[in-house]
Amino acid sequence: xxxxxxxxxxxxxxxxxxxxxxxxxxxxxxxxxxxxxxxxxxxxxxxxxxxxxxxxxxxxxxxxxxxxxxxxxxxxxxxxxxxxxxxxxxxxxxxxxxxxxxxxxxxxxxxxxxxxxxxxxxxxxxxxxxxxxxxxxxxxxxxxxxxxxxxxxxxxxxxxxxxxxxxxxxxxxxxxxxx
Amino acid sequence: xxxxxxxxxxxxxxxxxxxxxxxxxxxxxxxxxxxxxxxxxxxxxxxxxxxxxxxxxxxxxxxxxxxxxxxxxxxxxxxxxxxxxxxxxxxxxxxxxxxxxxxxxxxxxxxxxxxxxxxxxxxxxxxxxxxxxxxxxxxxxxxxxxxxxxxxxxxxxxxxxxxxxxxxxxxxxxxxxxxxxxxxxxxxxxxxxxxxxxxxxxxxxxxxxxxxxxxxxxxxxxxxxxxxxxxxxxxxxxxxxxxxxxxxxxxxxxxxxxxxxxxxxxxxxxxxxxxxxxxxxxxxxxxxxxxxxxxxxxxxxxxxxxxxxxxxxxxxxxxxxxxxxxxxxxxxxxxxxxxxxxxxxxxxxxxxxxxxxxxx
Numbered sequence: 001x002x003x004x005x006x007x008x009x010x011x012x013x014x015x016x017x018x019x020x021x022x023x024x025x026x027x028x029x030x031x032x033x034x035x036x037x038x039x040x041x042x043x044x045x046x047x048x049x050x051x052x053x054x055x056x057x058x059x060x061x062x063x064x065x066x067x068x069x070x071x072x073x074x075x076x077x078x079x080x081x082x083x084x085x086x087x088x089x090x091x092x093x094x095x096x097x098x099x100x101x102x103x104x105x106x107x108x109x110x111x112x113x114x115x116x117x118x119x120x121x122x123x124x125x126x127x128x129x130x131x132x133x134x135x136x137x138x139x140x141x142x143x144x145x146x147x148x149x150x151x152x153x154x155x156x157x158x159x160x161x162x163x164x165x166x167x168x169x170x171x172x173x174x175x176x177x178x179x
Numbered sequence: 180x181x182x183x184x185x186x187x188x189x190x191x192x193x194x195x196x197x198x199x200x201x202x203x204x205x206x207x208x209x210x211x212x213x214x215x216x217x218x219x220x221x222x223x224x225x226x227x228x229x230x231x232x233x234x235x236x237x238x239x240x241x242x243x244x245x246x247x248x249x250x251x252x253x254x255x256x257x258x259x260x261x262x263x264x265x266x267x268x269x270x271x272x273x274x275x276x277x278x279x280x281x282x283x284x285x286x287x288x289x290x291x292x293x294x295x296x297x298x299x300x301x302x303x304x305x306x307x308x309x310x311x312x313x314x315x316x317x318x319x320x321x322x323x324x325x326x327x328x329x330x331x332x333x334x335x336x337x338x339x340x341x342x343x344x345x346x347x348x349x350x351x352x353x354x355x356x357x358x359x360x361x362x363x364x365x366x367x368x369x370x371x372x373x374x375x376x377x378x379x380x381x382x383x384x385x386x387x388x389x390x391x392x393x394x395x396x397x398x399x400x401x402x403x404x405x406x407x408x409x410x411x412x413x414x415x416x417x418x419x420x421x422x423x424x425x426x427x428x429x430x431x432x433x434x435x436x437x438x439x440x441x442x443x444x445x446x447x448x449x450x451x452x453x454x455x456x457x458x459x460x461x462x463x464x465x466x467x468x469x470x471x472x473x474x475x476x477x478x479x480x481x482x483x484x485x486x487x488x489x490x491x492x493x494x495x496x497x498x499x500x501x502x503x504x505x506x507x508x509x510x511x512x513x514x515x516x517x518x519x520x521x522x523x524x525x526x527x528x529x530x531x532x533x534x535x536x537x538x539x
Contacts, residue, residue, distance in 0.1 A: 020350060027352045036350040062458035062528055063349055063451075 009074030029145030125165035132169025183208035189324030199236035250276035264303030272331035290523025291344035380424035433480030442469030481510035
């Protein structure tokens with residue numbers, strides 16, 4: 001059941017936090033194994049940021065992602081740097097409000113940033129919208145596990161906003177058909 | 180949990196009550212976590228003005244009986260070298276964490292390396308010995324961080340946790356034990372001279388404030404602790420003992436893992452490259468590939484190499500140009516193949532398989 005998930009966007013979108021939340025859901029609430037790594041450099045401040053999670057039901061030895069089967073892409077630069085060469089068998093969720101390109105692989109476009117801004121009133125929860133859509137579309141962790149991991153990870157006072165963002169992402173993923 | 184956080188938590192579980200440091204990538208999360216956690220446990224966290232002061236404060240705290248620690252990376256590690264020698268000479272138990280990044284100099288702040296392995300052994304001037312551990316998982320960041328304090332207290336030496344950026348910043352599943360094993364620092368018996376060694380070559384510890392009159396100096400000293408810097412016999416006895424108290428116990432201190440001891444081609448690793456080798460062994464389950472993984476690198480346990488009697492090559496993937504490979508060469512007639520990979524990336528399982536195929 002090994003999945004390699006890669007997140008990319010620009011610094012400040014919560015790309016690393018998204019990976020940490022997904023890994024936490026898998027380990028703490030689904031009882032699986034996960035490792036999380038990231039590109040950790042100055043380019044992450046505004047440039048293309050990338051982080052990865054491997055989820056498996058067995059211990060994970062080599063900790064780096066080699067061939068992601070799931071990609072979450074939240075910026076055009078992130079797409080060009082980390083998404084454009086995705087395998088044809090992969091599955092991508094992209095923020096259709098920010099990413100112009102479309103991949104060769106199966107994908108789902110979610111207007112996460114527009115939704116976060118207009119429907120939820122805070123652009124900063126776009127990554128949580130994407131996480132909700134990811135989990136609804138792939139079932140990579142249980143939805144209740146994701147919710148618990150989000151509540152563990154977000155600042156006090158923002159819990160209901162983040163849960164609404166997650167649920168909005170799930171609704172959008174249910175409504176959209178993958179292409 | 181992140182590796183650096185696990186390192187801090189392991190230290191806290193071991194009873195570390197003092198941390199002095201200066202933030203530096205990629206070790207900073209250790210200081211951040213200690214700053215948040217130590218004061219709540221009644222401990223002391225100090226952000227010092229630099230790394231020279233950090234290690235000096237750690238040495239002072241250790242003499243009050245505290246389990247004391249600092250954490251840094253390459254450039255800060257270089258700055259600590261003078262007082263690391265002072266800790267070795269004064270037999271001060273302390274723990275120094277180095278989350279290794281690319282060097283020399285400021286090098287690659289955010290990228291992984293293992294190029295300080297010789298510096299931790301020999302970086303300060305003069306002859307001395309130390310102990311160095313090398314974790315390959317977040318779990319081992321916790322366990323070996325805790326164990327470092329036991330070794331420091333037992334042998335009264337600076338002990339190094341020589342991790343790399345990949346393990347320091349990795350987040351993965353960890354099982355936190357209810358408690359960790361603890362070795363007490365042997366106290367100085369009443370009436371004994373403060374630097375008179377026991378049968379184990381280690382003197383009892385005359386903790387400051389416990390009523391002993393003790394003089395602590397980096398100068399060559401006699402068993403009273405008094406400077407005695409021109410007597411060749413006193414110097415030779417002291418320095419031989421500083422080295423022998425560790426080196427004579429190296430097979431007891433040794434901590435390594437052996438997989439497939441009948442193999443002819445054997446990987447030898449420490450730190451993050453072990454993860455790549457474990458993947459290769461998992462993908463090739465026919466037991467023809469051996470793996471020797473050091474959890475303690477210094478003192479070098481050369482007997483470990485003899486766990487593989489059929490070895491016809493030792494392959495050594497390291498994030499440096501072959502620092503431990505050179506040490507391995509000193510102890511075996513079996514060919515040693517250096518597999519350097521530096522610049523920050525981890526060896527891929529594919530490149531390790533290619534190295535095996537080149538020898539087939």
